[in-house]
């Protein structure tokens with residue numbers, strides 16, 4: 001099972017990494033939407049923070065998206081056509097379409113599913129609610145990519161952002177070891193992101209990956225912890241589709257990467 005998922009991911013990655021001009025194909029999104037990823041996660045974590053796409057190329061017409069700015073100048077969140085970066089001071093700023101992202105994942109089109117996340121759910125509880133919904137609707141969550149939007153009231157929120165590298169060849173892991181965290185006892189806003197397959201060849205970030213923007217757009221970042229108080233949640237279920245990475249094409253996945261250490265909940 002896992003082997004076939006891995007080879008599926010590898011095949012779609014190969015297709016993505018060897019196709020050119022794939023970002024010109026946006027716009028033909030039917031009921032079956034798609035999820036685009038700019039740059040493999042492996043290259044990002046290895047320290048390539050150059051722009052792999054512009055904000056416009058990656059997020060124009062998207063439903064939602066997450067990413068990180070070129071040169072790690074902030075975590076990126078895109079929602080309903082507006083894209084923000086959250087630099088190291090923690091204050092979201094809108095970004096222009098011609099600015100570059102080092103990494104981005106964007107959801108386009110697709111059919112919307114509403115589902116319920118129980119009040120009092122932490123990040124693991126949110127993931128369990130997504131997976132329970134997928135199981136009930138007979139969609140095999142081990143092979144699909146879900147875009148997720150959770151809006152409402154949360155407690156015990158921990159957001160993080162990253163600072164640009166302080167020396168050459170600093171890996172993303174080293175940088176995240178020094179991540180800046182912002183904690184909120186009570187927080188109102190929207191979480192957006194993706195539930196990717198748990199298996200990865202190092203090119204996709206496995207599991208649940210959420211970024212956050214508050215309703216008043218004064219706080220945001222990559223979500224580390226949160227507990228739902230009262231929320232509404234929607235997902236779009238899709239497979240992963242072509243990547244556009246103008247900066248290079250060599251795959252360099254590292255399946256031993258401990259993504260959860262850097263991207264998962266903090267205890």
Ligand SMILES: [Zn+2]
Pocket residue numbers: 066067075209210211222223
């Ligand atoms: Zn993130």
